[in-house]
Amino acid sequence: xxxxxxxxxxxxxxxxxxxxxxxxxxxxxxxxxxxxxxxxxxxxxxxxxxxxxxxxxxxxxxxxxxxxxxxxxxxxxxxxxxxxxxxxxxxxxxxxxxxxxxxxxxxxxxxxxxxxxxxxxxxxxxxxxxxxxxxxxxxxxxxxxxxxxxxxxxxxxxxxxxxxxxxxxxxxxxxxxxxxxxxxxxxxxxxxxxxxxxxxxxxxxxxxxxxxxxxxxxxxxxxxxxxxxxxxxxxxxxxxxxxxxxxxxxxxxxxxx
Amino acid sequence: xxxxxxxxxxxxxxxxxxxxxxxxxxxxxxxxxxxxxxxxxxxxxxxxxxxxxxxxxxxxxxxxxxxxxxxxxxxxxxxxxxxxxxxxxxxxxxxxxxxxxxxxxxxxxxxxxxxxxxxxxxxxxxxxxxxxxxxxxxxxxxxxxxxxxxxxxxxxxxxxxxxxxxxxxxxxxxxxxxxxxxxxxxxxxxxxxxxxxxxxxxxxxxxxxxxxxxxxxxxxxxxxxxxxxxxxxxxxxxxxxxxxxxxxxxxxxxxxx
DNA sequence: CGTGCCGGTTCATTATTTGAACTCTTGGTT
DNA sequence: AACCAAGAGTTCAAATAATGAACCGGCACG
Numbered sequence: 246x247x248x249x250x251x252x253x254x255x256x257x258x259x260x261x262x263x264x265x266x267x268x269x270x271x272x273x274x275x276x277x278x279x280x281x282x283x284x285x286x287x288x289x290x291x292x293x294x295x296x297x298x299x300x301x302x303x304x305x306x307x308x309x310x311x312x313x314x315x316x317x318x319x320x321x322x323x324x325x326x327x328x329x330x331x332x333x334x335x336x337x338x339x340x341x342x343x344x345x346x347x348x349x350x351x352x353x354x355x356x357x358x359x360x361x362x363x364x365x366x367x368x369x370x371x372x373x374x375x376x377x378x379x380x381x382x383x384x385x386x387x388x389x390x391x392x393x394x395x396x397x398x399x400x401x402x403x404x405x406x407x408x409x410x411x412x413x414x415x416x417x418x419x420x421x422x423x424x425x426x427x428x429x430x431x432x433x434x435x436x437x438x439x440x441x442x443x444x445x446x447x448x449x450x451x452x453x454x455x456x457x458x459x460x461x462x463x464x465x466x467x468x469x470x471x472x473x474x475x476x477x478x479x480x481x482x483x484x485x486x487x488x489x490x491x492x493x494x495x496x497x498x499x500x501x502x
Numbered sequence: 503x504x505x506x507x508x509x510x511x512x513x514x515x516x517x518x519x520x521x522x523x524x525x526x527x528x529x530x531x532x533x534x535x536x537x538x539x540x541x542x543x544x545x546x547x548x549x550x551x552x553x554x555x556x557x558x559x560x561x562x563x564x565x566x567x568x569x570x571x572x573x574x575x576x577x578x579x580x581x582x583x584x585x586x587x588x589x590x591x592x593x594x595x596x597x598x599x600x601x602x603x604x605x606x607x608x609x610x611x612x613x614x615x616x617x618x619x620x621x622x623x624x625x626x627x628x629x630x631x632x633x634x635x636x637x638x639x640x641x642x643x644x645x646x647x648x649x650x651x652x653x654x655x656x657x658x659x660x661x662x663x664x665x666x667x668x669x670x671x672x673x674x675x676x677x678x679x680x681x682x683x684x685x686x687x688x689x690x691x692x693x694x695x696x697x698x699x700x701x702x703x704x705x706x707x708x709x710x711x712x713x714x715x716x717x718x719x720x721x722x723x724x725x726x727x728x729x730x731x732x733x734x735x736x737x738x739x740x741x742x743x744x745x746x747x748x749x750x751x752x753x754x755x756x757x758x759x
Numbered sequence: 760c761g762t763g764c765c766g767g768t769t770c771a772t773t774a775t776t777t778g779a780a781c782t783c784t785t786g787g788t789t
Numbered sequence: 790a791a792c793c794a795a796g797a798g799t800t801c802a803a804a805t806a807a808t809g810a811a812c813c814g815g816c817a818c819g
Contacts, residue, residue: 247505247541247545247775247776248504248505248506248775248776248806248807249505249506249509249542249545249546249549250545250548250549252506252509253545253546253549253551253566254549256570257549257570259570259573259574260573261573261576261577264573264574264576264577264578265577267765267766268765268766268767269764269765269766277808277809278808278809278810279766279767279809280767280768280769280807280808280809280810281807281808281809283766283767283768284504284807284808285506288504288506288507288510289506289510291507291606292506292507292510292511292514292606293605293606293610294510299707302765302766302767305574305577305578306570306571306573306574306577307574307605307606308580308603308604308605308610308612309510309605309606309610310567310570310571310574311571311574311575311580311581311603311610311612312603312605312610312611312612312628313513313514313516313563313567313571313628314563314567314568314570314571314572315571315612315613315627315628316516316517316518316521316563316627316628317516317521317562317563317564317567317568318568319518319521319627319628320518320521320522320562320563321521321562323565323568324568346565346568346569347565348550348564348565348566348569349548349549349550349564349566353550353565353566353568353569354569355565355568355569355572356572370572370573370576371569371570371572371573371576450556455565504806504807505775505776505806505807524796524797525796525797525798526795526796526797534777534778535777535778535779536778536797536798537776537777537778537779537798537799537800538776538777538778540797540798540799541776541777559796559797559798
């Protein structure tokens with residue numbers, strides 16, 4: 246791993262649940278020496294990518310990141326376009342909806358609309374979702390370049406629950422089913438007791454760039470409701486894709502083997 | 503400059519006006535060798551910090567940045583809290599309002615509410631503002647740690663227009679005036695024909711963490727209107743600071759020499 | 760008042776980064 | 790259709806930056 250990769254690895258240790266970390270914690274979790282960790286943090290903080298709390302001496306993500314994110318968002322308004330559709334979908338289904346964008350080989354959760362129900366699924370912003378084992382991942386693969394699907398599925402796939410599909414053939418079957426239907430389903434593939442449906446958000450080339458997903462407690466779901474959620478998430482994604490790309494887009498299905 | 507600094511320098515070349523750049527352009531503007539530039543870009547893209555357009559081969563900021571920014575925003579909802587106040591202030595004044603956050607020794611513009619008038623000031627998201635020469639900068643300095651003010655003002659200050667105040671004494675006078683009034687004024691200090699007022703957004707320790715500013719065409723401004731804008735921007739900032747910190751905060755004025 | 764953990768620092772050793780020179784491709788010009 | 794210019798991307802010996810064991814001083818706990 247190069248120096249740049251290490252610096253970004255440190256940034257990736259900050260999560261919604263643990264947004265502030267001390268030097269020793271960062272060193273321990275990254276596996277980098279304390280001196281190395283510190284030097285990287287100093288470089289990052291000089292450029293505004295991390296900030297250090299003056300009194301607790303702990304580090305957190307810095308304003309420089311927000312600034313760049315806003316530049317990106319001004320150019321490519323993924324959140325601005327998708328957020329209202331996600332909110333509407335959440336209200337319509339009464340369930341937690343999360344929006345993901347593809348980045349560095351996985352899906353990153355960039356927005357969440359929490360269900361208002363007492364019994365609901367909680368998803369953290371910034372969470373990284375694997376492409377197998379989540380409804381979002383399968384929906385993404387179903388509308389990705391075949392090379393990407395192949396290279397992903399050729400590596401060993403870890404299990405997250407006892408229900409995670411890890412076999413190449415099983416994943417490909419789920420992908421083909423999702424491509425045919427237009428949305429994917431996943432029951433407890435990533436977390437016990439959670440059922441999700443997801444559909445792809447397409448880029449100008451017709452391939453997926455992200456996903457929208459509805460996540461429900463499994464106990465609430467039956468086949469009819471799952472299908473209704475599937476149709477709803479597909480509609481929302483179609484609308485988002487249209488707004489993002491300005492014009493209709495020919496979808497790229499993965500129906501072949 | 504360390505490797506990490508160079509990587510971030512590359513990221514900082516992407517702006518709202520030029521959100522996509524080719525390898526040679528990046529190499530030229532950064533002054534790094536083309537091979538070096540490329541290696542940095544590859545590292546960055548492997549981690550989702552930049553993306554490469556498949557057909558044009560140009561680079562742009564990546565989704566990994568959005569992801570981290572969302573984690574930060576979930577922890578510290580600067581934009582979420584400030585944006586509505588900025589919008590209201592823009593509607594109230596009829597002028598362009600911009601929100602800045604302090605980062606790496608300068609103010610970074612993270613949100614803009616454009617005036618709806620035909621003759622208006624345009625500000626780009628992501629723009630870096632110097633601490634002298636903008637109303638925002640002076641407002642920030644007026645509510646900053648004295649050490650920060652001193653170290654800033656001890657370095658040579660560039661002029662952006664013929665009206666930019668660059669002398670240590672002049673800057674300190676403007677800072678003291680802003681501290682006494684609660685807001686700052688700047689006439690054409692950064693761009694010709696632009697008049698601005700600004701007030702600080704305060705952190706939990708009572709020192710400024712950002713600013714809110716109203717920017718008008720100079721032709722529209724007289725003393726009375728400037729004062730009304732000043733009071734309005736101060737009110738908005740007070741409200742934001744309160745919401746951000748949860749409780750009243752003792753302000754830290756820079757009234758001493 | 761000793762022990763452990765924290766943040767932070769030092770400097771000889773080591774590994775990564777660097778950049779001149781190269782190829783390959785594209786698009787425009789004569 | 791041959792030429793030129795400019796772009797993206799690659800190679801490898803030389804130069805430079807990153808590394809980490811051992812260190813300091815402070816603070817909290819028993």
